[in-house]
Amino acid sequence: MLFRSQGTVSLRPGPAIGDDARLSVIDGDEVTAVFQDLSPAGERSATAQIDAQPPVVSDVLTTSEFGRTTVRWLTSEPAWSVVRFGMTNKVNQTLTNLGLRSQHVVAFPPLVAGETYFFEIVATDAAGNVSTNSNSGRYFRFVAPRPANAL
Numbered sequence: 001m002l003f004r005s006q007g008t009v010s011l012r013p014g015p016a017i018g019d020d021a022r023l024s025v026i027d028g029d030e031v032t033a034v035f036q037d038l039s040p041a042g043e044r045s046a047t048a049q050i051d052a053q054p055p056v057v058s059d060v061l062t063t064s065e066f067g068r069t070t071v072r073w074l075t076s077e078p079a080w081s082v083v084r085f086g087m088t089n090k091v092n093q094t095l096t097n098l099g100l101r102s103q104h105v106v107a108f109p110p111l112v113a114g115e116t117y118f119f120e121i122v123a124t125d126a127a128g129n130v131s132t133n134s135n136s137g138r139y140f141r142f143v144a145p146r147p148a149n150a151l
Helices: none
Strands: 011-013 023-025 030-038 041-049 057-065 068-086 093-107 116-125 130-133 140-143
Touching: 057 116, 057 130, 057 140
Parallel strands: 011 023
Antiparallel strands: 030 041, 057 068, 068 093, 068 116, 116 130, 116 140
16 A cells, blocks of 8 residues: 655554554554655665564573572563562562563562562563563562572
8 A cells, every 4th residue: 555644654553444644554564665865865765564562471480599589581572671579569679681682581689588579570672562471460479598608
């Protein structure tokens, strides 16, 4: 379909609805913009694929070694992630996993030994699609280990 516009083009997720001057797109569509460039003068084009699906967070695993707890997980596509955690289901502390990647790992800071901690993982892909894995609303949980003994 040919869609003419000057300046910006508004996108609408899903099928076309009437003549609202917005381009309807679905995940996986390819959009090509053809435009006149002033410097250097000439016609140019740019193509992009629509990514409307958030990353899926899976294979969440916690391990404890030497008095520290680490969480590892996978995402279905490269994503930035945030682990929200706390001692109740009010997960008000965060750990950030910077960089777009599909295999993630973060270490929790020193925690109160013997206490149960709750956490969820929020992942954002390069297109800005966001998903949260909170273990079906029950939160993931672990008991903080005792610090390792010094020899």
